[in-house]
Every structure is written in C-alpha cells, then in structure tokens.
C-alpha cells in the first residue's frame with residue numbers, strides 16, 4: 001500500500017532561487033511531499049533544496065511529471081532519467097503523466113513505459129494527472145494496472161465528484177492541485193464564517209475540507225508563515241455540517257480546466 005504524506009508542497013510557478021528557498025523553508029516547516037514537474041523548469045532548483053535540507057532522502061516523497069513533448073518523443077525512460085538528474089536523485093517517489101493530451105493519443109503507451117521504469121527501480125509509484133473517467137478506464141483496460149494517483153484540479157467550488165468516484169472505484173488515490181483555487185475560494189462567505197467559528201483561517205478551512213474528503217492537497221506558498229499555517233490545517237476538524245455547507249459551493253465539472261483541449265507541452 002502506498003504511504004503518502006498528508007499534505008504536499010507545490011512549486012509551480014516558482015523557479016531558481018525562489019523555488020529553492022520555498023522548498024527549504026517548507027521542508028523545515030515539516031512538509032515531506034514535494035511536487036514539481038518537468039514543465040515547471042524548476043527541478044534543478046528543487047533538487048538543490050532536497051540536497052541541502054538535511055532531511056534523509058527516504059523521509060521525503062518527491063513527485064515529478066512527464067511533460068507533453070515526451071508523449072511525442074516516446075522516450076519516457078530518458079525523460080525520467082533527465083528529471084532524476086536535474087533533481088539530483090537516484091529514484092523518484094511518484095512519476096505522473098502531467099496531462100492526458102488525448103489529441104496525441106499517446107498516454108497509454110506513456111503509462112506502460114512508466115510502469116517499466118518502476119519495474120526497473122527508477123520510481124516507486126506511477127500515476128497520472130488531469131485524467132477523466134475515459135482516460136483512466138483505457139489505461140486500466142490496456143495495461144492491466146491502475147495508476148497509483150490521479151492529481152486533479154479541485155477545491156470546494158470544483159468538487160470533481162464524477163472523477164473522484166471513478167478514482168475510488170479503480171483504487172486510484174486522489175491528490176488535488178490548486179486546492180485553494182489559487183486563493184480565490186478564501187473569500188467565500190461560508191469559508192470565512194466557518195473559519196471565524198472554528199478560530200482558524202480560511203485557508204485552513206479549505207485544506208481541512210480536502211482532508212475530510214480523503215484527498216491529499218498539494219498547496220503552494222512561498223511564504224514561511226503561510227506554509228506553517230497550511231500545515232497546521234492538519235489539526236483542524238470540520239463537522240459533517242461544515243463539510244456539507246462547503247460542498248454547496250461546487251460549480252460542477254464544466255467549471256474545471258478543459259482536459260480535452262489542454263495543450264501542455
């Protein structure tokens with residue numbers, strides 16, 4: 001069974017010294033799951049922080065993602081080896097297909113090649129990101145294996161119930177990206193009222209909502225005080241009524257980023 005830290009530290013769109021500083025501060029605050037991607041062009045800067053942070057390698061859970069151009073090159077193992085080199089690591093914890101890019105129709109082959117990388121010991125877990133039901137079912141039908149993780153855009157206004165239902169059915173663990181809706185969710189009256197009542201912050205309410213759904217949020221802050229605030233959300237407990245009130249913010253699937261037309265190279 002996959003053991004995964006309860007909260008991830010996002011690194012997009014930080015690069016260079018900003019990314020190194022943010023990851024160093026985050027690890028010092030207590031984050032153990034670091035989320036990067038080849039397309040963020042910060043793997044080298046994240047790798048510097050991993051090398052300098054002083055936390056044993058096996059206590060960290062490092063994720064990176066396959067970029068779109070490597071669906072086309074088909075050189076999945078080479079892409080992973082280059083990511084590992086930039087990160088300064090011998091083995092990755094989680095390798096995700098960043099987007100399915102259905103127009104290219106190469107994601108099943110990419111997933112199969114990533115499984116071979118896992119079997120060769122280069123990565124512990126193989127997963128996907130931004131996959132919808134049809135993409136998940138094809139991967140499972142054609143490779144016989146389910147992704148370990150599906151990392152999806154999710155916040156209380158984008159509860160993503162249809163894809164989460166399929167994740168659960170297939171045994172795919174859900175992670176959420178932009179869990180704070182890039183900050184836009186924090187001003188919703190129900191979020192503000194709940195925070196006031198529980199004597200915590202709006203961001204903590206939203207992150208506690210993710211945890212109440214059994215999801216691991218990947219949240220980004222470059223600010224050490226907010227990094228600590230977000231980690232402290234792990235101690236915030238919502239009641240079933242709080243969760244139900246936040247669930248009513250859901251705007252449905254059509255409000256999420258359109259996976260079919262996404263061109264993320």
Ligand SMILES: NC(=O)c1ccc[n+]([C@@H]2O[C@H](COP(=O)([O-])OP(=O)(O)OC[C@H]3O[C@@H](n4cnc5c(N)ncnc54)[C@H](OP(=O)(O)O)[C@@H]3O)[C@@H](O)[C@H]2O)c1
Nearest residue numbers: 010011012129177178179180181182203219220221222226
């Ligand atoms: N798989 C994918 O396709 C995909 C797509 C997008 C993102 N991601 C990953 O998910 C991570 C998180 O998503 P995101 O960065 O888009 O959005 P997010 O985590 O929802 O929001 C980040 C924004 O919220 C602010 N913030 C953080 N904590 C706060 C707090 N306690 N109070 C008030 N504001 C706060 C941050 O500002 P400060 O830095 O100033 O605190 C930043 O502007 C990314 O960094 C990336 O690693 C994955």
